[in-house]
Amino acid sequence: MFITMLDRIRRHMANPESHHRRIASSFLLVSFFVLVGKLAGAAKEMTIAWRYGISETVDAYVFVFTLVTWPVAIWFSILTIVLVPLVAQLRVNNPAELQKFRSELLGFTIILGSSLSALVYFTFPYILNTNWMGQSVSALHLIDEFSSGLAPVALLGIVISLFSAWMLACGHHRNTLFEAIPALVLLGVLLLPPTWITEPLLWGTLSGVAFQLVALSVPLKQRGELQLPHFSFHSPAWKGFWNAIGVLAISQTLMSFTGIIDQFTAANLGTGAISTLSYSNRVLALLLSLGAVAIGRAVLPVFSDMQARGAGDLKGTAFQWCTWMFLLGLCVILVAWPLSHWVIAILFERGEFNAMDTASVSDVFRWGLVQVPFYFAGLVLVQLLASQQRYGVIAIFAATNLLVKILGNLIFAEWMGVAGIALATGLMYVWSTICLYIAAHRVI
DSSP: OOOHHHHHHHHHHOHHHTTHHHHHHHHHHHHHHHHHHHHHHHHHHHHHHHOOOOHHHHHHHHHHHHHHHHHHHHHHHHHHHHHHHHHHHHHHHOGGGGGHHHHHHHHHHHHHHHHHHHHHHHHHHHHHHHHHTTTHHHHHHHHHHHHHTHHHHHHHHHHHHHHHHHHHTTTOOHHHHTTTTTHHHHHHHHHTTTTTTHHHHHHHHHHHHHHHHHHHHHHHHHHOOOOOOOOOOOTHHHHHHHHHHHHHHHHHHHHHHHHHHHHHHHHOTTTTTHHHHHHHHHHHHHHIIIIHEEEEEEHHHHHHHHHTTOOHHHHHHHHHHHHHHHHHHHHHHHHHHHHHHHHHHHHHSTOOOOHHHHHHHHHHHHHHGGGHHHHHHHHHHHHHHHHOOOHHHHHHHHHHHHHHHHHHIIIIIIHHHHHHHHHHHHHHHHHHHHHHHHHHHOOO
């Protein structure tokens, strides 16, 4: 059986038309880019831990940054799921419309990003300064400063999301590598002498996001895939875009609330809870991204192309990769669980970050590992449904996921503290993957 499997792998690797070869090669390339980005992020987090430890400054920065980038994350998720299948269809059915649609979508994106930045700048300091969360005076002052200063991140992030989605839709993966730029720039700023730059977290973040936007613009311009923005909606491609985006906006907004819910749940657990969860999530994100982001960005262009051309066994290919990714996730748990305390200590235990902090973060991290195999497998199934444009199914499960997450936080956070938040996330992905698997098996 093992020899037969090796023969099948060799045949796929030798066949340039094999869908498995296309997915595997993209997976390896994106995994490498993700590794570079997450190592940069880990280095940045190590430096933040060394300089600030678990403190009100980190709490305020993480809290505000999460809120500001929340709509950006929604926009990027929507664009990725909608644009990749839509571009695949346009290439087959109406390739002349691509350039016009690009310029009009860029114009719409600039308007959307500018509106979000203005909303953040004028409303966030007022809303967050009302002390309805019970924060101290010093914490509220930090939140106010970060709210005003990080407002431009909304505009920059919205445009970055569009450029990244365009690159992915065209089969390029350098956008994943460029995601390391903000972390590297912030890392460099934090390592400068404290007297050189005031508010290094703020200015390092703004500079890093700006550099990422420039880095994405250059290759798109060189390939003729970046046009001047047009502020109109004349392209026929908008019909397909709006038909999908309405349902997905609901879906992705609901799913994104899980991160916001975690922030507010942790805020009610006392000082240091948000930063403890943040440090754990940063390490967990490295593991999740190496598998989940890589496989998601590798399979969606291939699945969309197979669906648009009616080529190959789309469902069989998807279920094979779903099984392989679930097994990969189990391997991650077996390796990471016993090494968690040692890894957290190596990454963070220096400066203001002490041994007690290591114990707290590693405990949360272990419970967070529950989600890994289900997250890996579920993402493949989401890409399958997206390539089939079954957005309503995705939205329904997103709503149920939110309910599971809220109940999980209410039950386990009170019982286990910050670790309960991580466990609730794991149970949410168990539920989600089971539902997605049943839906994917149904014939459409």
